[in-house]
Amino acid sequence: MGKSVNRVKQAAVDAGLDIDVITLSSSARTAADAASSLGCDVGQIAKSLLFEGTQSGALKLILVSGAHDLNLTDAENLFGERLGRADPKRVRTETGFAIGGVAPIGHLCAMETYMDDALLHYATVWGAGGAPETVFEIKPRTLLAITGAKLFTNS
Numbered sequence: 720m721g722k723s724v725n726r727v728k729q730a731a732v733d734a735g736l737d738i739d740v741i742t743l744s745s746s747a748r749t750a751a752d753a754a755s756s757l758g759c760d761v762g763q764i765a766k767s768l769l770f771e772g773t774q775s776g777a778l779k780l781i782l783v784s785g786a787h788d789l790n791l792t793d794a795e796n797l798f799g800e801r802l803g804r805a806d807p808k809r810v811r812t813e814t815g816f817a818i819g820g821v822a823p824i825g826h827l828c829a830m831e832t833y834m835d836d837a838l839l840h841y842a843t844v845w846g847a848g849g850a851p852e853t854v855f856e857i858k859p860r861t862l863l864a865i866t867g868a869k870l871f872t873n874s
Contacts, residue, residue: 723816723825723849730825731855734865738855740848748819748851750785757845757854762786765838765846765862767821769810770794770802778805778813778830782823782846782866784837787873797871798833819851823866834859834868 724740731738747753750764757763764785769778779798783789794802807818815827823832823846838844838859845854846862863870 721850723820723822724853725849726815726825726827727822727849727853727855728825730822730865734824736857736861736865738857740853740855742848742850743852743854745852747847747854753845753854754785759845760786760841762837763841763844765823765834765844765859767823767847769805769814769818769821771805771809772798773801773803775800778809778828780821780823780826780830780832780866780868782832782834782838782862782868783873784835787835787837789873798831816847816849817851820847820849820853822847822849823862825849832866832868833871834863834866835873836870837873838862839870 743756754761762784766783768781813828844859
């Protein structure tokens with residue numbers, strides 16, 4: 720496994736968790752792909768979306784249920800400022816993850832994190848494991864706690 724996957728595993732250990740990062744036989748680049756490979760509901764996929772605040776320039780990690788898209792029209796109300804897409808090179812440099820494999824934990828930098836409250840409707844959810852074909856299973860309340868995320872309602 721690569722450095723990014725190992726960083727995810729270490730972040731879990733540091734949080735007192737024992738997770739299994741598994742490698743899927745096909746890509747998990749989309750929530751639908753991951754859900755199909757795992758045989759779970761698409762809503763159980765915790766998509767890790769990285770955006771940049773248009774005023775602050777700060778990276779913001781937004782964990783969204785795979786059943787939802789993020790409504791950027793409401794971003795200012797939900798996240799305190801408008802959001803723009805983060806540059807993939809910046810994402811790689813500052814977080815240590817490439818787009819498509821951004822995990823909810825194990826980042827090289829700290830950042831504001833938000834979590835779609837729809838993820839709490841499931842007993843377990845699946846997050847990216849640090850590479851496009853890797854995932855790990857976790858209880859959503861545990862994910863909320865270890866990321867320090869703020870809950871939001873994604874409409």
